[in-house]
Amino acid sequence: MLATVNRILLAVAGVVLLAAGAVLLTGVRPLHGRTAPLLTAADRRRYLHADGWWWWVLAAALAVCLLLALWWLLAQLRRSRLRAVPVDTGDGAFAVLRGRALADAVAAEAGALDGVSGCRVVLRGRRGSPRLRVKVELEPHAVPADALAGLAGPVLGHARDSAGLADLPAEARFRVGSHRARRVS
Structure with a gap:
């Protein structure tokens, strides 16, 4: 806006x-x-x-x-990043999860997926309803559908569970990294 x-x-x-x-x-x-x-x-x-x-x-x-x-x-x-997310500890109190820590954890886990060469994550939204913006750089041989399934399944599931959120919407943008042809001698 x-x-x-x-x-x-x-x-x-x-x-x-x-x-x-x-x-x-x-x-x-x-x-x-x-x-x-x-x-x-x-x-x-x-x-x-x-x-x-x-x-x-x-x-x-x-x-x-x-x-x-x-x-x-x-x-x-005004900052566009979310600084912290409240996490319900189950005993009536709340812990504070830093937004950068959650974004770094998602980026590290998504970067370890097969075919992903790099990942950048930004946590946006409000404290009660955070959302992720994920930029994934794929290797030339990667299958985008497999990378999306890995990101949507276990990666976002772990982030949702660790933050104690019922829902964690994410917007993922994929880009294929450039590659050079190998020289044959």
């Missing part, structure tokens, strides 16, 4: 700047001449000394822009 918001903000900023440039180039200069200022002395007096709604609207618009900019900045700085 953050990528979509970034694209929308960039598009809106581009359209506003393009419109402002077009107005300044085509609208203001030809009407008043090349040496005329953008605001005449009468306009400056009217806007600076105006009573009523003008300054309240301007202050409100600037405050809204400031709040939106702060929200966007905080959204950029």
